[in-house]
Each structure stands twice: as C-alpha cells, then as structure tokens.
Amino acid sequence: MFMPIIPQGVRTTCPYCGVGCGVKATPLAEGGALIEGDTGHAANRGRLCVKGSALGETLGLDARLLHPMLRRDGELARAGWDQALDTVADGFARIIAEHGPDAVALYVSGQILTEDYYVANKFMKGYVGSANIDTNSRLCMSSAVAGHKRAFGEDIVPGCYEDFELADAIVLVGSNTAWCHPTLFGRIVKAKEARPELRIVVLDPRRTATCELADLHLPLKPGSDVRLFNGLLAYLAQEGAADQDFIDAHTNGIGDALDVARAGGDVDEVARACGVDAGQLREFYALFARTGKVVTAFSMGVNQSSSGTDKVNAIINCHLFTGRIGQPGMGPFSLTGQPNAMGGREVGGLANMLASHLDLDNAQHRDSVRTFWDAPRIAAKPGLKAVDLFRAVEAGKVKAVWIMATNPVVSMPDADQVRRALAACELVVVSDVVAQADLAPYAHVMLPALAWGEKDGTVTNSERRISRQRAFLPAPGEARADWQALCGVAQRMGFAGFDYAGAHAIFDEHARLSVWRNEEQDCPRRFRLDALVGLDQAAYDALEPVQWPLPAHGGGTPRLFGDGHFSHPDGKARFIVTAPRVPVNAPGGEYPLVLNTGRLRDQWHTMTRTGK
Numbered sequence: 070m071f072m073p074i075i076p077q078g079v080r081t082t083c084p085y086c087g088v089g090c091g092v093k094a095t096p097l098a099e100g101g102a103l104i105e106g107d108t109g110h111a112a113n114r115g116r117l118c119v120k121g122s123a124l125g126e127t128l129g130l131d132a133r134l135l136h137p138m139l140r141r142d143g144e145l146a147r148a149g150w151d152q153a154l155d156t157v158a159d160g161f162a163r164i165i166a167e168h169g170p171d172a173v174a175l176y177v178s179g180q181i182l183t184e185d186y187y188v189a190n191k192f193m194k195g196y197v198g199s200a201n202i203d204t205n206s207r208l209c210m211s212s213a214v215a216g217h218k219r220a221f222g223e224d225i226v227p228g229c230y231e232d233f234e235l236a237d238a239i240v241l242v243g244s245n246t247a248w249c250h251p252t253l254f255g256r257i258v259k260a261k262e263a264r265p266e267l268r269i270v271v272l273d274p275r276r277t278a279t280c281e282l283a284d285l286h287l288p289l290k291p292g293s294d295v296r297l298f299n300g301l302l303a304y305l306a307q308e309g310a311a312d313q314d315f316i317d318a319h320t321n322g323i324g325d326a327l328d329v330a331r332a333g334g335d336v337d338e339v340a341r342a343c344g345v346d347a348g349q350l351r352e353f354y355a356l357f358a359r360t361g362k363v364v365t366a367f368s369m370g371v372n373q374s375s376s377g378t379d380k381v382n383a384i385i386n387c388h389l390f391t392g393r394i395g396q397p398g399m400g401p402f403s404l405t406g407q408p409n410a411m412g413g414r415e416v417g418g419l420a421n422m423l424a425s426h427l428d429l430d431n432a433q434h435r436d437s438v439r440t441f442w443d444a445p446r447i448a449a450k451p452g453l454k455a456v457d458l459f460r461a462v463e464a465g466k467v468k469a470v471w472i473m474a475t476n477p478v479v480s481m482p483d484a485d486q487v488r489r490a491l492a493a494c495e496l497v498v499v500s501d502v503v504a505q506a507d508l509a510p511y512a513h514v515m516l517p518a519l520a521w522g523e524k525d526g527t528v529t530n531s532e533r534r535i536s537r538q539r540a541f542l543p544a545p546g547e548a549r550a551d552w553q554a555l556c557g558v559a560q561r562m563g564f565a566g567f568d569y570a571g572a573h574a575i576f577d578e579h580a581r582l583s584v585w586r587n588e589e590q591d592c593p594r595r596f597r598l599d600a601l602v603g604l605d606q607a608a609y610d611a612l613e614p615v616q617w618p619l620p621a622h623g624g625g626t627p628r629l630f631g632d633g634h635f636s637h638p639d640g641k642a643r644f645i646v647t648a649p650r651v652p653v654n655a656p657g658g659e660y661p662l663v664l665n666t667g668r669l670r671d672q673w674h675t676m677t678r679t680g681k
Contacts, residue, residue: 079541080107082528083121084180084521085673087405088112088253089530090121091614094522094541101128102522102541110614112230112530118251119671120679127678128522128542134504135546138515145515150547154554156514157471158561160496164468165197172468174201174458177418178475179209179407182526182538184575185551186409187416188567189473190424192555193452194417195444196564200429200452201467203420205475206410207455208482212372213403214414214422216381219645220389222636223426223594224414228364228400229532229616229627234260235398237362238268240353242294242384243370245277248670250368250404258282268360270353272297273370274665285353290344291663295376296649297350298383299330300339304354305390306331312392319633319641320389326644330386333649342649357387362398369406369667375650382645389642395631404531411529415596415617416579420452425582426596433590441585443566456482463490471498473551474518478507479675500551503677517548521678524550526572527612534625535601536614573609577602592638595629 078095091110095103104125108115137153138145148156164172175193177186186204193202217224233239233256246254261267261282271283272294280286289297305311306327316323333339336354340347357363365388371380385401393399405411417424427434429451439447453461459477461467463486470491481487491497491511499512502520509515522542529535552575559567569575580598587593600619604612616625635642673679 078103078105079539080109080537081539081541082408082536083117083124084408084538084678085120086250087407087410087531088250089408089528089532089534089536090117090252091536092117092121092124094124096541101125110536112532112534112536112614113252116252116255120673121252123679124521127681129681130545132503132505133520133545133548134501134506134515134517135548136517137547138512140513145509145512150549150557153514153516154557154561157498158558161197161469161558162562164496168468170197170199171201171452172466173197173199174203174453174462174467174470175473176455176458176470176475176477177202177204177413177473179204179206179405179410179413180474181413181551182409182524182528182572183412183416183535183579184526184572185473185555186413186418187424187575187579188552188555188569190417191442191444191566192559192564194423194448195439195442195446196559196562196566198446198448200420200448200450201458202418202452203455203458204413204418205455205477205480206407206413207419208480209369209372209406210403210410210414211419211454212374212377212381213367213405214419215378216385216645217403219378220382220385220642221630222592222638222642223596225595225629225636226403226411226531226533227395227629228402230256231627232364232398232400232402233257233366235362236267236364237398238270238356238360238364240270240272240357240363240365241279241283242272242365242367243372244366244368244404245273245275245279245667246366246368246404247278247282249406249668251670253404254279268356270356275667277667278670285349285356287343287345287349287353290342291665292374292376292651293343293649294371294374294380295383295647296333296339297343297345298380298387299333299647299649300336300343300350301354301357301387302327302330302383302390303333304336305358305387308358310358311390315392315633316390319635320644321639321641322644322646323390325646326386329646329648361393363388363393364398364400364402366402366404368404379645379647379650383647386644386647389644395628395633397628400628402531408530409528411531411533412527412535415529420454420458424579425585426594437586437590438582441582459487459490462494465493468494469496469498470494471500472508473500476507476675476677478511500554502548506677507675516554517546518554519544519548519550523548526550527576529617532627533616534614535612535617537610537612539610571606573604573606576609577604580604592636595636
C-alpha cells in the first residue's frame with residue numbers, strides 16, 4: 070500500500086551499540102517512520118547495520134506502558150502521575166528518614182540519555198546524599214574506566230574511528246566486531262580492501278565472524294589476556310622496540326611493570342600458558358614490534374572479567390612502551406557496548422564516580438560539585454556497585470530501588486538472586502516502555518518512559534562524539550522523559566535545583582559543570598565542554614555531532630595525549646603492574662567449565678526492541 074511521506078526527516082542517533090551511528094528518520098503519514106543512515110554523521114557516513122536499518126519496525130505501540138501503574142491489593146492498576154510520583158517520593162523520604170540515605174538506590178542504564186543520567190546522579194549524590202547509583206554499564210565498561218584512570222589519570226579513549234582506517238595493523242581483543250559494532254567493522258573491511266597490506270589480528274577464544282577478515286587469529290585461553298600482553302611487553306623490550314625518549318619524558322613505572330612481564334617467561338612459555346601456537350604468537354609479537362601504526366581495540370571479552378582492569382592496562386602498557394598513542398592510526402581503543410555508556414561516564418554514572426570526570430574520593434572534587442549544585446550534601450563514599458547493590462537489596466540493607474531502562478532479572482550475572490532480592494524489597498520503582506516487562510511482577514510503581522523516537526537529548530559514542538537524539542514522534546499516552554520523572558520526585562522531596570525548562574537546560578548545566586573550577590584542580594581534567602556552554606533551545610536543537618574536549622574556540626578534538634601530556638598531577642602516564650590471574654570461581658565450589666558469551670548479530674540485549 071502506498072504511504073505518503075512527510076517531507077522533512079529528523080536527524081537523530083541509533084539507540085543500539087556504542088558506535089553511535091547517525092540516523093535520518095522521516096515520519097510516515099500512516100504511522101512509524103522511514104529509517105535511513107545519516108550521510109552527514111562522521112561515525113557511520115550513512116551506513117547502518119541490520120539492527121539500525123530495522124528501527125522503523127520497532128516503533129509500534131503494542132505492548133507499550135502508556136500510563137503510570139501502582140500495585141494495589143497485589144495487582145498493578147492504572148494511576149495518575151501525581152499519585153505515582155507522590156508514592157515514590159513519600160517512600161524514598163520515609164525510608165531515608167528511618168534508615169539513612171544508603172537505604173535507597175537507583176539502578177540505571179546506558180540506554181538513557183546524558184540529560185537523564187545527569188539528573189539521576191545529581192538527585193542521588195548531591196541531594197539524597199548517597200552514591201548508591203550504578204548502571205548496567207558497570208557490567209561492560211567499568212574495567213575500561215578504571216584502566217584509563219590508572220594509566221592516564223582520567224577516563225579517556227585517546228583515539229577516533231579514523232584511526233582504524235589509518236592504521237597499518239588492527240588488533241581486535243575480545244571483540245566480535247563484525248556482529249557487535251557492524252558499521253565500524255564495515256569501515257575496517259573497506260580499509261582492508263583499499264590496502265590489502267593492512268594486517269588484522271583477532272585475539273578471541275572463539276572463532277567468530279570477525280575472524281573471517283583476520284590475517285591471524287589467536288584463540289587464547291579465556292582469562293589469559295594479561296599473560297599474553299605481558300609477554301608482548303617483554304618481547305618489545307627484548308627486541309629494542311621501546312620509545313625510550315617517550316618513556317623517559319612522559320611516563321612513570323616502567324621498571325616494575327617490565328619486571329612482572331619478564332617473570333612470565335619466554336614466548337614458548339607464554340604460548341603454553343595462553344593455549345596458542347608459539348609460532349603464531351611470535352608472528353603477532355613481531356608484527357606489533359615492527360608496525361608503527363597499531364590500533365588495539367578491545368571490548369567485552371576484556372572488560373567482562375574478574376581481571377578486566379588489568380587486561381586493559383596490560384594492553385595500554387604496550388602502547389605506552391612504544392609511544393603509540395594520540396597520533397593518527399595508533400593507540401588503545403575501548404569499544405563501548407551501549408549507545409550512551411560514554412555519556413553516563415561523563416556525568417558520573419557509576420557508583421564510585423562524580424560528575425564531570427571528578428573523583429568521589431577527592432574532598433576538593435566533592436566540594437566543587439556540591440558547591441556548583443548548591444546541594445545540601447554530597448556523597449562522601451562510593452556506593453554499591455551493580456552486583457553488590459542487589460545483594461544488599463536481598464539482605465534488607467537497601468529497602469528501595471528505582472530501576473530505569475534496564476532489565477536486571479535477565480541481564481545480571483546471577484538473575485535468580487536479583488529476582489529474590491526484588492521479591493523481598495520494600496519499594497521497587499520501574500521506569501520502562503513495556504507494560505509486561507520482566508520487572509513488572511516485582512514493581513510497586515511502574516512509570517511509563519519515552520522510547521527511542523520520542524526522546525530528546527544527547528548521547529556520546531566510543532570516540533567521544535556527542536550527538537543529538539531528537540524526537541520525531543509524539544509522546545504516546547502519558548509517557549514522560551526519565552529526567553522529568555526524576556525531577557518530579559526530587560521536587561516532592563523538597564529538593565531545589567530540579568526545575569528545568571527542558572533537556573537543553575540540563576545539558577547547559579552539564580556543560581557549565583565541566584569547566585567549573587577546572588583550573589583550580591590539582592590537575593585540570595581534559596573533559597571540557599567550553600564551546601557548548603550557554604546553548605539555548607535553538608542552538609541545542611541544531612547541535613552537530615562533535616568530539617570532546619571542546620575548547621572555547623575551534624572544533625572538536627579527535628585525538629588526545631599526542632602532546633605527551635596526561636591527566637595525572639605530574640602530567641605523566643603510568644605503567645601499571647599487571648600480574649596474571651586465572652578466572653575466579655564463585656565461592657564454595659570448583660567448576661569444570663569456563664563459559665564464554667557473546668551477542669547475536671541481529672538482536673540487542675534482552676530483545677525487547679529487536680525481538681519485534
């Protein structure tokens with residue numbers, strides 16, 4: 070049937086992986102939208118994967134949660150927003166009064182927008198006074214955050230997507246890029262076609278679709294990444310591949326890191342420990358040693374591990390040793406899993422962080438954020454991380470939890486434990502788009518959230534590129550933005566500072582915090598949005614995709630650390646000692662199998678959207 074198209078399209082951003090592809094959505098007169106890749110967006114240049122291309126098929130309102138729901142007499146029943154928000158605010162206030170601020174928690178998601186994330190962290194850390202706010206990004210990106218901070222002094226991905234096209238060798242570690250980041254993989258394929266001499270190495274226990282492009286696949290034993298990259302560091306030293314001038318001028322700690330790396334033995338010993346062929350391992354080591362332009366990209370196979378942070382630092386150590394960082398075509402590169410995992414990190418989305426790349430354990434930083442927010446208090450210690458948070462719920466220490474845009478009863482490592490915890494919890498608040506969500510049986514309050522196509526705000530992709538997510542569909546039923554629900558509860562609890570004119574006002578506050586007292590800090594941070602301070606609604610609506618840091622004059626910044634200056638107080642990067650550790654078993658038992666997981670190419674997370 071012919072469906073006339075409304076002439077103007079809306080430029081927005083794909084809600085799936087961390088590549089952050091630009092999308093052009095044109096609403097259709099009969100409902101839904103025509104979806105195309107945005108040729109003007111630098112992340113994808115008009116390309117979309119099968120998931121992004123099918124976004125138009127996910128926009129129907131069947132199964133949508135369209136009205137607030139309250140549990141009465143054991144059943145969820147429709148309620149008004151005022152009644153629902155009063156219930157949440159009264160419950161949180163009563164529990165805080167009786168048991169203290171650490172008796173409540175928020176569990177949020179890399180699916181929410183930066184503006185939602187910002188308000189959630191301001192609410193919990195600055196007004197409730199607890200850092201009990203964590204995110205499902207804990208499960209995928211916290212290792213990269215910690216590794217970056219240990220090495221660089223700040224959570225920064227140094228490079229950009231263009232580096233994959235400029236590199237002479239690309240090493241993909243624990244990443245089935247072909248399925249998990251398809252449009253970026255498409256750029257790698259094109260680069261390989263244009264320059265067949267470009268070498269692709271895949272380090273992964275599984276033989277995945279990504280291996281079809283690889284010149285070399287090393288099926289290392291699960292958990293042996295640190296041993297392998299320690300072996301590479303020792304090999305680089307042995308072969309005289311060090312950039313000694315860079316090491317001397319711009320780093321600390323090489324001695325101890327190299328001692329531990331050498332203790333792992335020669336290449337043959339490393340190969341046996343990692344379960345790979347010694348000849349192939351030598352081939353990889355020699356390729357890395359002789360190739361100046363190397364990008365080492367890592368994803369969930371590195372991060373989702375009991376030794377994930379050490380894996381990240383073992384990789385970074387090799388790049389620091391050779392000075393291959395911050396220049397075109399080279400550097401370590403963290404590939405984020407979710408569309409706004411990076412945006413969440415910018416606003417302190419994890420339980421051990423403060424907004425704007427400030428540190429929760431730094432008294433000067435805490436005072437800076439509290440003063441900027443004019444908050445009555447500020448969280449003084451790290452909150453509960455995702456797994457520990459739900460254990461605390463089951464133990465009765467956390468008595469109220471607000472879960473937003475994520476499904477922990479399916480996606481957490483021990484889903485049965487999460488179910489037990491929520492079944493026993495005094496107050497469970499769920500913000501979702503699906504009426505019969507897996508969380509519904511445990512919810513005392515369900516709040517209807519906006520879905521993709523209805524949301525308005527920003528996200529940040531893996532290369533630090535901030536993009537607008539623009540609404541092109543009206544809000545259905547009584548659905549509201551997550552930040553609006555948060556502000557409604559905050560205001561009912563008597564908290565000032567939550568009266569925003571729109572998402573643009575939240576973004577402006579976020580930008581202003583990024584430069585607040587920055588020069589007074591012991592080490593000025595690189596995360597800055599100077600050029601975006603003061604955006605009004607029109608300028609915010611017109612915002613083009615741009616990479617931070619954003620100085621007051623000039624465009625975005627594609628690469629960092631090329632000047633050899635890092636974010637530690639002394640301006641130097643740090644080599645980190647990474648002693649190999651085997652995967653940790655759960656307490657109380659030995660397990661004969663190591664299980665290895667991955668995405669399905671055409672599906673996303675718990676399939677709420679792509680299952681359609």
